[in-house]
Amino acid sequence: MAAAMVAVFLAAMAAAAAAGLNTDGLALLALKFAVSDDPGGALAAWRDADTDPCSWPGVTCADGGGGRVAAVELANASLAGYLPSELSLLSELQELSLPYNRLSGQIPAAISALQKLTVRN
Numbered sequence: 001m002a003a004a005m006v007a008v009f010l011a012a013m014a015a016a017a018a019a020g021l022n023t024d025g026l027a028l029l030a031l032k033f034a035v036s037d038d039p040g041g042a043l044a045a046w047r048d049a050d051t052d053p054c055s056w057p058g059v060t061c062a063d064g065g066g067g068r069v070a071a072v073e074l075a076n077a078s079l080a081g082y083l084p085s086e087l088s089l090l091s092e093l094q095e096l097s098l099p100y101n102r103l104s105g106q107i108p109a110a111i112s113a114l115q116k117l118t119v120r121n
Contacts, residue, residue, distance in 0.1 A: 020051045021048055021049075021050060021051060021052070021053075022051065022052050022053075022066075022067045023089055024052070024053055024067060024068055024069040024089070024090055024092075025048075025050065025051075025052055025053040025067065026086070026089070027069075027086045027087055027088075027089040027090050028046060028053050028056070028059065028069065028072070028090075029046065029048060030084040030086035030087070031043075031072075031083070031084055031086070031087060032046050033084075034081045034082050034083065034084040035079050035080065035081035036080050036081045037078075037079065037080035037081070037102070038077070038078075038079055038080075039078050040077055040078060042057065042058060042074055042077035042079065043057075043058075043074075043079075045057055051067070052066075052067025053067065053069060054067055054069075058072060058073050058074045058077075059071070059072055060072075060073070060095075062092045068091075068092040069090050069092060069093055070092055070093065070094050070095070071093070071094060071095040071096075071097070072090075072093070072095070072096050072097065072098075073095065073097040074097070074098050074101065075097055075098065075099050075100055075101075075121070076099070076100045076101075077100075077101055078100070078101060078102060079098070079101040079102065079103060080101070080102040080103070080104075081102075081103060081104075082103060082104055082105040083098075083103060083105070083107055083108060083111070084108070085108040085110050085111075087108065087110075087111055088108065088110035088111050088113060088114060090114065091114065091115075091116070092116060093114050093116060093117050094116050094117060094118055094119065095117070095118070095119040095120075095121075096111075096117060096119070096120050096121070097119065097120075097121040098121065099121050
């Protein structure tokens with residue numbers, strides 16, 4: 001089962017890269033794939049066909065464009081799953097707000113290296 005999920009994730013990443021989704025978008029798709037239950041559809045609009053994630057619900061991009069993610073706010077979404085290490089690719093991330101979800105496991109150590117991340121909730 002885990003191998004099948006990895007294969008699906010890798011196929012989606014390859015398709016997204018071919019479609020032009022930027023690195024920040026790919027990192028957020030890793031979060032979407034790490035979520036095993038999204039009862040309210042909070043991540044339903046996160047699509048690999050987009051060029052950047054700036055229009056996705058819960059995502060705010062940095063001023064100046066470039067599709068760089070500054071904030072991810074998915075409070076009260078009842079998401080179940082885990083935080084993937086790919087979130088460490090969000091080098092402009094300043095705020096990560098995920099309270100009142102059902103995320104489990106440890107926060108990946110690589111996320112602590114995000115120099116601009118000041119708000120973790």
